[in-house]
Amino acid sequence: MRKNLGTRIILALLMLVILSSYLYLQIQGYRELRLPQEQAGSLAASAPGQAVVLSQTQSASPNAAGTTLDTAELHAPAVQSKDRGSTAAPEPTVDPETPYGKALANAAAQGLPTPPDIDITSWEYTLVNGEHSIDRYEPEQLAYLHQTLAETDIQTSYNGNRCPVDLRIAEPLIAFGQGCKAAGLTVFLSSGYRSYSDQAANFQRICQNNGISDGKDSAGHYITMPAGCSEHQLALCCDITDRYYQIKNASIEQTATYQWLNEHCAEYGFVQRFPSGKEDITGVMYEPWHFRYVGVEVAEYMTENHLTLEEFLGLYGVE
Ligand SMILES: [Zn+2]
Numbered sequence: 001m002r003k004n005l006g007t008r009i010i011l012a013l014l015m016l017v018i019l020s021s022y023l024y025l026q027i028q029g030y031r032e033l034r035l036p037q038e039q040a041g042s043l044a045a046s047a048p049g050q051a052v053v054l055s056q057t058q059s060a061s062p063n064a065a066g067t068t069l070d071t072a073e074l075h076a077p078a079v080q081s082k083d084r085g086s087t088a089a090p091e092p093t094v095d096p097e098t099p100y101g102k103a104l105a106n107a108a109a110q111g112l113p114t115p116p117d118i119d120i121t122s123w124e125y126t127l128v129n130g131e132h133s134i135d136r137y138e139p140e141q142l143a144y145l146h147q148t149l150a151e152t153d154i155q156t157s158y159n160g161n162r163c164p165v166d167l168r169i170a171e172p173l174i175a176f177g178q179g180c181k182a183a184g185l186t187v188f189l190s191s192g193y194r195s196y197s198d199q200a201a202n203f204q205r206i207c208q209n210n211g212i213s214d215g216k217d218s219a220g221h222y223i224t225m226p227a228g229c230s231e232h233q234l235a236l237c238c239d240i241t242d243r244y245y246q247i248k249n250a251s252i253e254q255t256a257t258y259q260w261l262n263e264h265c266a267e268y269g270f271v272q273r274f275p276s277g278k279e280d281i282t283g284v285m286y287e288p289w290h291f292r293y294v295g296v297e298v299a300e301y302m303t304e305n306h307l308t309l310e311e312f313l314g315l316y317g318v319e
Pocket of ligand 1: 232239289290291
């Protein structure tokens with residue numbers, strides 16, 4: 001009997017162990033099932049917050065709507081996938097073969113900060129230079145601006161007394177000039193759009209006046225571009241000075257207007273296109289009056305990092 005009782009106690013204990021192990025496993029299993037649901041719940045709850053952050057980023061940049069929209073679309077899935085992962089928050093993977101993937105790698109290799117995540121094929125980034133002709137390109141819609149910005153209306157039909165530019169840069173250009181005037185300075189929009197045939201005539205005249213045939217000075221830098229190679233034909237730029245000059249030269253950099261324009265251009269989406277010391281890269285002589293529109297985000301990156309358009313686009317693999 002005693003033996004029997006002992007066996008019973010052992011059996012009972014064994015049952016107890018089995019039962020508690022079973023209960024323990026049940027609880028663990030329940031937890032594992034429950035956790036992902038809770039994570040998913042918190043992700044869903046935080047999604048509207050992320051949308052707000054993205055739209056804030058969009059409105060903070062007065063860049064072209066199309067560009068910022070693309071950026072937001074690209075960011076949205078990356079942010080979510082980051083949250084789904086562990087607390088290590090791995091960086092979203094960017095295909096190294098895409099323009100932005102190339103820009104990330106090239107910027108890192110050159111010790112530059114993270115470049116803007118942009119659609120490099122967008123109109124603001126069109127490259128025109130001695131090696132990149134736009135042939136007989138014509139802008140879709142021109143805007144004619146008052147040369148001293150005494151009037152700030154935007155006329156869209158031909159007006160020979162006004163400065164023509166691509167309609168898409170009319171508003172930022174007016175804001176830029178008005179900012180300069182608000183600082184107590186004068187502005188003069190001396191040259192905007194020039195057609196292919198205008199540029200051909202310009203080229204011929206300047207070459208004749210300087211006794212040259214290729215448009216280049218003795219250092220091999222363009223002083224006038226062949227037709228098809230001028231940024232003025234693209235109409236996304238403007239020569240801005242304090243007053244009318246028959247011939248513009250580097251001394252314009254000493255004017256208060258130039259100094260204000262140079263300091264504030266990026267805030268309005270413009271860059272100094274042909275800076276001093278970068279003539280071998282742009283192929284063009286120093287032109288402190290020539291400002292090119294690229295949008296605020298890119299203008300700030302280029303200006304802060306002293307990059308020409310050639311160098312900036314080169315990061316993205318544009319050659
Ligand atoms: Zn110019």
